[in-house]
Amino acid sequence: MSSLSKSQATTSQRTVVVDTSRSPFARLRPLSLSDVRIYDAFWTPRLEINRTATIPFEYEQCESTGRLDNFRRVIGRYEGPFQGRYFNDSDVYKWLEAASWSLATHPDPALEAQVDKTIELIAAAQDKDGYLDTYFTFERVPERWTNLPVLHELYCAGHLIQAAVAHHRATSSDSLLTVATKLADHIVATFGPTAHSGACGHPEVEMALVELARDTGDERYLREAQFFIEQRGHHLPSMDGKAYDQDHAPIREQHEVVGHAVRALYLYSGVTDVSAEMGEQALEQALETLWDNFTERKVYITGGAGARYEGEAFGVDYELPNDRAYAETCAAIASVMWNWRLLLLKGEARFADMIETTLYNSVLSGVSLDGEVFFYQNPLADNGQHRRQPWFTTACCPPNIARLFASLPGYLYSTSDAGIWTHLYIASTATTMLPNGQSITLEQQTNYPWDGEVELSVQIDAPSSFSLFLRVPAWAAGARMTINSEEFTQPIEPGSYVEIRREWQSGDVVHLSLPMEVRMLVSNSHVAPDYSRVAMMRGPLVYCAEQVDNPGVDLANVVLPAQPAWETVERPDLLGGIRTIQTRALLTNPQPPDEASLYRSYNAARPTYTSTSLTAIPYYAWANREAGAMQVWLPIDRYA
Ligand SMILES: [Zn+2]
Structure with a gap:
């Protein structure tokens, strides 16, 4: 059983993201992020850009896109329709969470004032009964809680709760926590064994409620998180029964990572949180089975998660296309969140390895070097079309990066x-x-x-x-x-x-x-797009060939010889300071009609090559210069 009730009076002010310090089944306890000071040549510039560019920039985006006006509208300070998508409140909450973690390590009166003003606005928009969601106001009040699979009300609530816990831990103020507990109390009164059934189509509130229970010592929130987890897979009339939102089977009977990637990984994060408090063997076994399926069959070498554009979803086993990889930035972040919780639960290096791979590759590629444009999808091959954007109609990814980076000091030690x-x-x-x-x-x-x-x-x-x-x-x-x-x-x-x-x-x-020679990796032979190809890694970094470093060379025609002699070159002048890797490579000589025709007769003769040089850069840094082709997996000729 959880020990939360015993520490009812303890409202720890430790600035930790996931507080397992009193979780009876967790092996590790986190450090406060304010107790860790990063002064790192690689990370400090990125965290500074996150603090000084990304966080202010995202506030401006929340303002200019009407996300803050949606709150003003509720209290009569803005006239006009609700703006944007029905889950837009969540971006404001994620910004607040990022800003709060930032305040824990970098006191900043101007940012704190902006945070306080935003909290006042949110508090004013809350209903007397605790309900809070700016989409479901005025004419939409009757629609509240009527479409759990689609309309993200509990998802938005989850982000508010996470922001409130962060703000409480970072500043000791309970201004936002009061709003969050009122909303959580409303949720507890609305959903439960003796109230309404159902759970949100987009998991998120589960891990938020566990953290609220840890922060306040109130066990009701933990039980509510458990309730939501147990609702899935029972074909309830208030839910859709789809694998898309992990409602296809009860959680203990889910053996394959399926459906919308962010939803899946947020759900498993919440289940892991509950596991750390309750210690149930069957639940842990389900998590192990899901983790094995994820890491052995469904994750990209970059840590990218969710292969399919359709449904932003995981594909079948080994379905890992490179150019059409969806690999949403949020899914990579969700994988970091899940693996962090598993690490705290079990203290095993495989989870920290996943965090590292994902962080240095599929998360870091999600933001430009200047911190102001973002990827939603993170493909592993491209023809020069895919570029980062300042913002999105569905803008989940940018503030997700901001909150992860702002809390990064908390992930180094336990x-x-x-x-x-x-x-x-x-x-x-x-x-x-x-x-x-x-x-x-x-x-x-x-x-x-x-x-x-x-x-x-x-x-x-x-x-x-x-x-x-x-x-x-x-x-x-x-x-x-x-x-x-x-x-x-x-x-x-x-x-x-x-x-x-x-x-x-x-x-x-x-x-x-740690040995830092260039490693060449091959994939399982069932991953068809990687067949007869290799990917290069050096330390935790995946490398890619980008057109701009290889002028005059069509990357589609580059082939690696059987044993390339990779050389590492220090380039302080390039992309914020990187090490490139370079080698002599081979170039196929496509003859007409090869170039012109889609198909041609098979020719059994060995291909002829000319020699070329090839330069690769860390994957995270791609698409920060002029547009051009990019490839992670390169063909290799074992006989050349
Ligand atoms: Zn996203």
């Missing part, structure tokens, strides 16, 4: 009964309490992901026995480690955490060396 864990290699300092109550500062220095050297130094007041856990990514075969310059002689298993248990002295230094 603690457990045994000690302290390092999940992501990002230069930073972290200060926290050890299980014995002693304070510790961990300082991490690294130039990751460009090189694989990571140095962690321990600062403590007095010698102390505890474990330091370091993640060794699954790709890092041959990783080495020293402690105070002495070789660590125990086995270092890729895809696991190395546990160093000893009596630590202040000033102890652990040095981890």
